[in-house]
Amino acid sequence: MDAIITDTYSVYFNKEGYKALNQHLKKERYSKLFLLTDENTHRDCLPLFLSSLETDLEVEIIEMEAGETHKTIDTCVQIWYALSELGADRRSLMINLGGGVVTDLGGFVACTFKRGIPFINVPTSLLAMVDASIGGKTGVDLGNLKNQIGVIRQPEMVLVMVDFLKTLEKRQLNSGFAEMFKHGLISSGKYWSDLKDLKANDPLESHIYRSVQIKNKIVLEDPTEKDMRKILNFGHTLGHAIESHFLDKGENKALLHGEAIAVGMILEGYLSHRLSSLGLHQLEDIKNTLLERFRKVDFTEEDKHAILALLKFDKKNSHGSINFVLLKRIGDAVIDQQVPEDLFMEAFTYYEE
């Protein structure tokens, strides 16, 4: 598969990825490699990765605890100390091997260590492959505020090794599908249909490729997120608030990112039907398709009020008003839409019906 080229780096796939990495290591005069994993990718992905790595450089492994609850500044502090103690310098390279938590947090650690060292992301979850691979967003949570702290900086390259998906549980895999469905909803009705037609054990490779292409096209057209890039936030305005809210309720209630975004897309689909031109038939298609893959979430009245309170912290919020991305139809989105507050509860009611 051909590499997908962004403005400053390339996304390589499978064998081509290892080849590109090994050539890069030969060319650049790095002083040392630092590989960040969590305990899952350390066990499931690291052996394969190391066996494909060809370099004379010293390699240090740093392991963090897995899970969104560890996407914190405290974890960054631990890794910054580890890098210092292991002698990382400005010519060290960091490779982040893991899901979105590892690549977002590892990217932030690299961008801020000694005012920035180079890094490479190797996403191992479907979600990180189709989402975090493009856009250069790094970040960590601040309390229950998602990605409140971070910077934008591009990696040296991104390697998508589809083989790593075999190590994922089904729930984790589905979490990635939410972002892929979103890519269809905001930019291609055809891709949305193809995703709906996927059978349980169909290979995902070509779909991942299309998702990376779609996201790259959108980001290239609007690198500073002033304009059309905002369509990538479809489902995320309410989705992020939902994710933040349940993150605070402990492990049992916590939703994966894609699970929260799936709810967000149904809710914002409803808002699109009420305020934009999305037809009822397409709205039902979105709801049925997503509820087939994602279990319905129970919201108490208290939950809903807490979620709406969190909305005002959302980083898309500017000058006190909340902007939504809405759909005109499946495959076509519109940005900067204001939503009257009373519609939020209606949207939850539609979700629960």
Add this chain to the structure above:
Amino acid sequence: MDAIITDTYSVYFNKEGYKALNQHLKKERYSKLFLLTDENTHRDCLPLFLSSLETDLEVEIIEMEAGETHKTIDTCVQIWYALSELGADRRSLMINLGGGVVTDLGGFVACTFKRGIPFINVPTSLLAMVDASIGGKTGVDLGNLKNQIGVIRQPEMVLVMVDFLKTLEKRQLNSGFAEMFKHGLISSGKYWSDLKDLKANDPLESHIYRSVQIKNKIVLEDPTEKDMRKILNFGHTLGHAIESHFLDKGENKALLHGEAIAVGMILEGYLSHRLSSLGLHQLEDIKNTLLERFRKVDFTEEDKHAILALLKFDKKNSHGSINFVLLKRIGDAVIDQQVPEDLFMEAFTYYEE
């Protein structure tokens, strides 16, 4: 005084500064202002600053504790939370009113909050005026490792209000002179002489202006610090290690940045005499001039060994070797010089003589 123009922003002086700020606030559509101070600048500088500020925007004041020991990620976390709770969004502007600790840390907080909000620096110490005003370095310490965490990003503008120096204690003022002497040593013998001739109560305005000009010229010629910009590190390789070492020893022993750099310049002056072409007469001139303004520091054998151990953490360090900036003569520096380890103790002996 004319503004000094960097590649992306301008440094304004005195009345012109307030004028430029007020025009900027009128032009940009910020949502809210956040003013970061420490307890000293809150008391000594904020009233004057606020009385000169012309804006209809809401202004929130955030105060941090003064001093290098508070230049930590913990302080950042407190300010990130304060910004979140006070409703800062991506169109909020942060103004950092204080010495280098406030401008370095406040800049880092702004660059990383919601992946970056705009900020303006108003340095209130001589050191911050002549040093932190140019170059876009932001950062905080990690344990006793100075500026280990940070990013490079330029402020919207820098305002140098020389009046604020009246609020400084003499020791703080002298700390700034170390960087000004450095500007003379690395790039202008004439400026070095002029600084030596300064009497106790002479106005400093034109000297500050020349220091900002010198630093700006060096940074403009090498924005990515690949090359000649490194001459700004003269005195800093050993100076930083000395500063870090005593920072760890508690308030009584702690040295101000300029005090540590003054020692570093004498030590690295000695290395320049031994390894480069700096003549003995000029070396003595450096030592005598600096010891006239900065009290001699007592080093135990233990101190010296601990300082040399810290050297290897210095961020100018790459591939395990330590690079020094040395002087060929006063006003002319050379980068990337290797120093044999046994000379370090000799340099301390020369300092102590």
